[in-house]
Amino acid sequence: MLLMEEEIALKCRGVVGGKAKGEALVTIEPISFWGGIDPNTGRIIDKKSRSYGKNISGKVFVFPYGKGSSTSSAVLLEAVRCNKAPAAIVNVQTEPLLTVGAILGMKLYGKSIPIVDHVEKNPCEVISNEDFVEVDADRGILVIKRPRTCERSTEDSPG
Amino acid sequence: MYLTNEEQRLLDGEFGYALETAMSVLVKFGDMYGADKMIEIDNVHVDASTYSGIHEAGLQFCKTLANENARFKVPTTLCISAMDFSLWPQLRVPSKFAKKQMELADAYFRMGATPTWTCAPYQYGSGIRFGQDIAWGESNAIAFANSVVGARTNRYADLVDVCAGLTGKVPRFGLYLNDNRRGQVLLCAEAIETGHLSCTDYSALGYYIGAAVGQKIPVITGLSPKSSVDNLKGLAAAAATSGSVALFHIVGVTPEARTSADAFGNNVVQEKISIANEELQHAAMQLSTVEESQPDLIVLGCPHCSVEQIGEAASLLEGRKVRRNVQVWLFTSRVARMLAEKKGYIRVIEAAGGRVLSDTCALHLPLHAWNFQTMATDSAKMAHYAPSIVGVDVVFADTKECLNYATKRNGQATCCSWKKR
Numbered sequence: 381m382l383l384m385e386e387e388i389a390l391k392c393r394g395v396v397g398g399k400a401k402g403e404a405l406v407t408i409e410p411i412s413f414w415g416g417i418d419p420n421t422g423r424i425i426d427k428k429s430r431s432y433g434k435n436i437s438g439k440v441f442v443f444p445y446g447k448g449s450s451t452s453s454a455v456l457l458e459a460v461r462c463n464k465a466p467a468a469i470v471n472v473q474t475e476p477l478l479t480v481g482a483i484l485g486m487k488l489y490g491k492s493i494p495i496v497d498h499v500e501k502n503p504c505e506v507i508s509n510e511d512f513v514e515v516d517a518d519r520g521i522l523v524i525k526r527p528r529t530c531e532r533s534t535e536d537s538p539g
Numbered sequence: 540m541y542l543t544n545e546e547q548r549l550l551d552g553e554f555g556y557a558l559e560t561a562m563s564v565l566v567k568f569g570d571m572y573g574a575d576k577m578i579e580i581d582n583v584h585v586d587a588s589t590y591s592g593i594h595e596a597g598l599q600f601c602k603t604l605a606n607e608n609a610r611f612k613v614p615t616t617l618c619i620s621a622m623d624f625s626l627w628p629q630l631r632v633p634s635k636f637a638k639k640q641m642e643l644a645d646a647y648f649r650m651g652a653t654p655t656w657t658c659a660p661y662q663y664g665s666g667i668r669f670g671q672d673i674a675w676g677e678s679n680a681i682a683f684a685n686s687v688v689g690a691r692t693n694r695y696a697d698l699v700d701v702c703a704g705l706t707g708k709v710p711r712f713g714l715y716l717n718d719n720r721r722g723q724v725l726l727c728a729e730a731i732e733t734g735h736l737s738c739t740d741y742s743a744l745g746y747y748i749g750a751a752v753g754q755k756i757p758v759i760t761g762l763s764p765k766s767s768v769d770n771l772k773g774l775a776a777a778a779a780t781s782g783s784v785a786l787f788h789i790v791g792v793t794p795e796a797r798t799s800a801d802a803f804g805n806n807v808v809q810e811k812i813s814i815a816n817e818e819l820q821h822a823a824m825q826l827s828t829v830e831e832s833q834p835d836l837i838v839l840g841c842p843h844c845s846v847e848q849i850g851e852a853a854s855l856l857e858g859r860k861v862r863r864n865v866q867v868w869l870f871t872s873r874v875a876r877m878l879a880e881k882k883g884y885i886r887v888i889e890a891a892g893g894r895v896l897s898d899t900c901a902l903h904l905p906l907h908a909w910n911f912q913t914m915a916t917d918s919a920k921m922a923h924y925a926p927s928i929v930g931v932d933v934v935f936a937d938t939k940e941c942l943n944y945a946t947k948r949n950g951q952a953t954c955c956s957w958k959k960r
Contacts, residue, residue: 451592457594457600476572484564484600488596
């Protein structure tokens with residue numbers, strides 16, 4: 381038995397540019413940053429969310445789309461200011477209003493949060509919480525890395 | 540997206556950091572929605588006006604812009620503040636928080652905003668006309684401006700409205716285009732038009748409509764051509780709460796719906812829904828967390844009361860006394876309050892023990908510091924948000940029921956949830 385790394389590269393659309401990597405945090409329900417995330421801690425505070433209590437800070441945050449968005453942009457910006465923002469955001473379909481927080485985060489605090497959507501496979505299904513994800517929004521590629529256990533066969537043996 | 544020479548220079552930072560920042564947000568925003576170019580707007584309503592909503596980062600953004608000498612290019616009004624600027628100490632707003640809200644106010648004054656501090660700027664403060672391109676924040680104001688006035692705006696996120704005001708420009712897409720303003724769903728309300736409908740009735744109706752159509756554009760028939768501005772305000776606010784309705788048409792009432800054919804244009808009717816008393820009752824039932832209760836807070840004025848609505852409350856309270864352990868709070872704009880004061884309404888309400896608050900909203904005040912348990916309100920929007928945002932129980936009741944309950948001598952009396960008569 382050998383622990384190997386599985387790599388899955390998927391094409392996606394870069395919504396807000398930049399590169400980032402980190403551990404994935406996946407939530408399958410749409411999330412509202414306003415009333416859903418505490419920008420001072422990065423904790424998910426929406427009690428209806430199955431990810432309630434988890435922390436988005438520094439994670440590659442994967443969720444289908446944002447809802448209740450008009451104040452959500454300001455909450456994301458505040459999370460950037462408090463150093464509690466996610467490293468990157470991966471959506472099925474990005475709510476455009478949310479991107480304002482990321483754009484201003486770059487302008488005001490020089491911190492980038494790459495955002496991608498339209499991934500060739502549903503990111504909420506192919507990415508799991510333990511995965512390590514690299515997001516390149518400039519090239520439109522995301523790479524999922526996860527440990528894989530496989531049988532060592534004779535063909536694979538060196539020399 | 541096509542940019543003119545001047546727009547490109549703004550984006551390149553030739554006119555300074557503030558305009559570069561504003562332009563980069565707007566261009567990105569337009570690219571995401573597939574806008575073809577920028578258009579000029581005539582008016583802005585800024586929703587990024589509460590410190591509680593935009594947080595420290597938003598305040599820093601506004602202060603930075605003001606310090607860079609950024610100035611609004613078009614008439615720009617402000618939505619609500621997180622406190623009444625005169626009465627905040629009585630409302631138990633912490634002074635540290637008040638200071639932050641004042642810093643935000645100062646930044647906006649320096650940028651040249653008009654300090655309207657109201658969620659209903661279309662009644663007092665903003666002069667907008669039919670067909671005008673504008674950029675407004677705050678869902679009820681957006682729905683009212685598009686639908687009742689016939690001005691044109693998309694929904695804007697907090698701080699994008701500020702960027703629009705500084706540049707006087709927005710990307711062209713969505714509701715700025717004729718073809719996107721036509722109706723999609725027909726709602727027949729003939730069955731509920733039984734004489735005089737109150738503001739609370741319109742609010743319940745709007746709540747039903749928003750939930751029924753979601754993001755689509757409703758065309759409503761069967762409402763009175765005499766529907767008042769206050770009634771339409773209630774309908775707009777409720778529809779924009781239960782759905783993301785930014786535009787609705789009422790045949791024979793709103794300007795882009797002289798006839799049903801007019802309202803639908805080339806669109807086919809995707810769906811037809813009939814509304815009767817039963818549907819209104821169903822909507823109202825979802826709004827009350829308790830059917831009958833003894834509320835300790837009455838909230839009227841969501842959206843902000845007009846002078847006439849303050850007058851109605853004054854006539855219901857005249858010569859009566861609000862009982863102990865009940866608070867009656869009316870929310871309005873500073874302009875309406877000043878006019879209501881001249882008409883003697885404020886004196887009557889205060890003599891009865893009620894308060895008339897300006898500039899603010901119950902959802903942004905520190906209600907927890909008052910330990911309120913149950914709120915009664917005549918607004919579907921307030922009833923929808925109060926349980927989750929403020930953590931109180933809610934009775935959705937009409938104005939008269941709310942104030943009758945609050946002034947009953949019998950301490951055992953209760954306030955009952957709205958019922959279609």
